[in-house]
Amino acid sequence: MADKIYIGLNDKRIEAKGEVLEQILKDQAEAQAEQNRIEAEQQAKEAARKSAMAKLKTLGLTDDEISALVL
Numbered sequence: 001m002a003d004k005i006y007i008g009l010n011d012k013r014i015e016a017k018g019e020v021l022e023q024i025l026k027d028q029a030e031a032q033a034e035q036n037r038i039e040a041e042q043q044a045k046e047a048a049r050k051s052a053m054a055k056l057k058t059l060g061l062t063d064d065e066i067s068a069l070v071l
Contacts, residue, residue: 005016005024016024056066 005021006013007016007020007024008014053066053070056069061069
């Protein structure tokens, strides 16, 4: 975490303090949590896709047949 956070206001650089600083830090934490959630969701979807593809191969389907099903 940064020791100080500055914001631009009327072409001036002002150090964020108090409630403003707290809100900035809260917003950053929420944005990071949302990004982590999105990435985890994408990874879970990809893992499920790979698992499904492997199961179809186990059933004896060819890559072409699997591709036709997926599209």
